[in-house]
Amino acid sequence: MRIGVVTFPGSLDDRDALRAIRMAGAEPVALWHGEHDLHGVDALVLPGGFSYGDYLRCGAIASLSPIMTEVIDAAGKGLPVLGICNGFQMLAEAHLLAGGLIRNDHGTFIRRDQKLRVENTSTAWTSGFEQGQEIVIPLKNGEGGFIASADELARLEGEGLVAFRYLDVNPNGSLNDIAGVRNERGNVVGLMPHPEHAVEPGFGPDTADAMRSGVDGLTFFTSVIEQVLVAA
Amino acid sequence: MPTIVVEVMPKAELLDPQGKAVAGALARIGKGHFSSVRVGKRFELTVDGPVDDATRAAVEEIAADILSNSVIEDVVGIYYPEAAEAVA
Incomplete structure (x- = not known):
């Protein structure tokens, strides 16, 4: 079970994603943006950061x-792809996911441990959650406002394509409190918050049990491992 | 060398946080006679040869597909050097 992480110029969280994959029990594979080769990985993460300086x-x-030629092709054939933060923005720009991300409505960068509701568990990356489960993972972005036209928003809601919704606080002005979406097939998921930063006790968000003990992000990676093994 | 200008603006109906921030700053320094400010982008594309139909087709394609994202932005003008009029 091998999961790739693509490094782009300006990626920041590629190493964290590789580490999260290893902690979930799969073999992480570092991929390079300039190649035309996915090295036969079973799933793929587009990590966070500020690729090309957000130009x-x-x-x-x-x-x-x-x-991305290979990523788009493989996603079309069902390869599980997770876009985190800047990776979500790439998936939206590549039209693999609906909607777009714009500057936070309050105009400032925000970092907080963010509560989310898992709205859809029939995806490669969320199958290990309970429907409606509330999780806390870190959020950190300047341009995380999810927007779509009224028609597109109605379609996303109607077809159950909203994967995650912000709870308690809408940190960036996202329409309908949308934190992440999925594609129709369920293999492609993107979200602004960062599951890869909540995978190891001692380094995650605070929980009621202990400081920094939150590991809700791990389920993203254990979900895809299980899904790929089931499909094999 | 001919320079083609492409102008892109955030969709009118969508929030423009940059414009709002500028409008807020103007109001703070006493230049608040503007009811709104919107911030967009201007691209200048310089070509070596003449601006022919193939160039125009290429400009229109990249304006729609790369210089703008139709989910969040509109191309509001494409200006060619010999005829200074918007065609978009």
């Missing part, structure tokens, strides 16, 4: 990278 639009230039 043009967040994720826009990265979505034109050489490796």
